[in-house]
Amino acid sequence: MDKESNRDEGQAGPVLTRRGFLGVAAAATAATAGFAAGARAATPGKDAKGDGGVLEVAIIGAGLAGLTAARDLQRSGCDSFIVLEARNRVGGRTLNHDLGKGYFTEAGGQWIGPGQTAIADLARELGVGTFPNLWQGKMSMVSGGACARIESKGGFDTDPRLTHELEEMAKLVPSGAPWKSPRAAEFDAMSLGEWLAKKNIPPEEQIGWATGIALSGGTAPARLSLLHWLSMINSADNIYERLEAVKEGAQETRISGGSQILSIKMAQALGDKVRLNWPVLRIENWQDGPVAIHTPNGVIRARNVIVALSPPLCNQITFDPPLPPRRREMQRRWPSFAPARKTAHVYKKAFWRDKGLNGWIFQPKGPVLWAYDNSPEDASFGVINAFVNVSALPSDPKAAEVELSRIYAQALGDEALHPVAYYDHDWGKADRWTLTCISPMPPGFLTTYGEALHPPAGRLIWSGTETADIWAGYMDGAVRSGHKAALNALHAMNERRA
Template sequence: MNNKRTAETPLDPRRRQLLKLAGASAAVGGLGLPLGLAKAADAPGQAGISNDRGDVLDVAIIGAGLAGLTAARDLQQAGCQSFVVLEARDRVGGRTLNHDLGSGHVSEAGGQWIGPGQTAVADLARELEVDTFPSHYQGNTVILGGDGRVEVDLKGTFGTDETLGAKLSELSRDVPCGAPWKSPRLAELDKLSAGDWLAGQGIKPEDRAGWNASFLLTCGVTPAKMGLLHFLSMINSASCNYMKLDSIKDSAQGTRFVGGSQALSVKMARQLGDKLRLSCPVRRIDDWDRDVVRLHTDQGEVRARRVIMAIHPALCNRLQFNPPLPEGRAALQRAWPAHSPARKTVMVYPRPFWRDKGLNGHVIQVDGPVIWAYDNSPPGAEIGVINAFITNAMVASDPQQAQRELTAIYARALGDEALHPQAYSEHDWGLADPWTITCVSPIPPGFWSAHGEALRPPCGNLFWSGTETADIWAGYMDGAVRSGHHSALQVLNALRRA
């Protein structure tokens, strides 16, 4: 790199610090500078974008979820102050969202769990001083089917066949989580759905409901619509151990955050001040192939040398790109599934009464609207909370009627005390805002064969981020944090090289 400067163009001290740190650090997220949370305001800054048709920023970050905020935090810790975070919603957190239950308690309306191997998000929580606690699963799970009711101790699992799980674990060794399209068995595996594979395993009829529920919870669709290759790549993330992916005990659903998962984003946002701009959707991106990229937002134009796209791939279709993106990337965005929002409900009781009966508060309904209900009480169990993923088509859209329908199901499963909740709330991610078009990505068969190579390579000065781009735990909060670290390092190195 040519470092010569003329007397007329001195190197800005801020830029000098950025370049020095970017060149010296092997991983931006490991710099470990002080957080200064005690000085942070309670709400993100709302000052106007200072570079509207003025100065050119080093970096613009689109999206204030875990990926975008992690990238912003890394830029700050590396000494870069010339950036802005643009968020379309009026809040931070992306697909994580806390619902306030009062008295200091919250319930998570979006992503909420972490587990073994998810070290990136766990490290972030420790740095932000957000504590964790184990998910509650001790006791019997209630399974409802027709007029029948069964109590069974699933010992922290969802009751799927561990023998078949072991077969899936073995298959996953040939499917790298970060690049499933590079599997040596790509041609064989990517033409199958998970349902195709399960159908060839001689599954008993009584076990099909468990597999359907498991896939609906993890992937947002039934096995018939989930690509086997992608599902195996998810298991590969979990150390090639299906039970670490699809259980509660010692698994990806094993740990929760005190204060809810959105607390991570809120704490990171407080450190950004006026570098965070809410209610600021980006509508068009011009000149991404030139030295300065122009972003047209609802609050004016932003110009930046590099742009981190920390949003869902399918959401990129709502932006106009001039010039158009390369066909490979554009085709990936058009083909990306965007049809799996979720409706999550919260029922609050004075205490977790079900625990007194030897029940763990978990309910699986074979032929009804409750895909899975579970004990989501706070760590001290000061109140009892039952969260549930439900099938929209089987529950009234009116919240009051939905509450009546669900309490009747819970009473059948847990006892008549369930008929008298203190509060009820729900969050339908399909209706909440126009910026959450899907919660998870049920990648279909054939997708990675056609589009995998276009997932991560930058397009000009656009750098792709977000959990879907992670090389491990893609689709999870951990993947979002990892992608934020990676994209921050990418742009810092790109600025250094420039």
């Protein structure tokens, strides 16, 4: 593998979220080219139109949610739909770096775990395999010039007494509608940081809490609503470790071929129904329909529209007439300050494994939030991925590579100074179509605006992982929201024909 340094700015095949990885067959790899790299410039011709040139359903967004909805419509027998995607690729917040020879590493969401049955079922139906995420071995804690190595238990070692207390509180917070909790006002009035500050957590244990919360919640505990955090625990069957851990947790399993392969395979099956480079600029007549969807490539008309976008992305669309005030204000104020940046160092071999290390690196004060082994299942070479602190790492990819290599060498050995390839994806700079990878809800937001998240507006059906009843914010939540949106669209079609 030749030495290279990439900074994928929305390029094909090219990070966050804590949410795997194996080579796919050569034929499958070749077949991804049209959706991972090429851009369609098709017009809404004969295959796009329904009766009178009006489609039954238009879907905006070709991420996991939008493509799942489209797949469900197709499987139900509905052929009068189209998927419009602003980017030149499918996958949304899942994105693969192509390492060559059928191998990939993820730049975005990548893991699944217990209870995330929707995405596990989807992978199985698409013929995509999974394999375990590595956690066994010693992890490295780097601070200043020192490095401590600690045997990993597969999680972030939080206090069982406090996690049990959070689990009991989470029983009162329905994940799909936390604002309906009998204690919603109380829990949403404080941050998770304020709650933890009252628990006198020893300094050495605060690192585990802060790291786990930052990775799952997208921000520091001080900026995260306690109500929101409890709703996330509720999603995980009220098992805190299931939310945070690799072992028996939401980060337990990786997806063969990289997580973007799920969207690529769905798009391949949908064929010309998926239109890339079709940003939606304006939506008219959404109250009664047919809805007019204006794009640079022409106008699409549909009786119902599934908007499979992150709420703040809806602000980039002009709605005529304007959306209901509460929905409009919710979108405007939606927290979108956690775009995240994720890197990948590729090595000739996973040399750290020979030393009994699992590749996990934590740096309490520095650019590395969490680095981890993301090598292929066959371990034919080594990969260290990392979630990094954007403000503590040089923006220049080459300088960032050198800085991270130095830190990895301190944790894993001098072999880490010599990667054969480096990949760097900053979601905050990559493209205008991904404003945030995680939605870290601040105190007061859910009780003020939460009720505007789900209800349809006229012929508009809201979808996307943020609208999921469980595992909102995860890939599994995106798939669940897609299933739900398709059912709602089919119900609307049946009502019209009744």
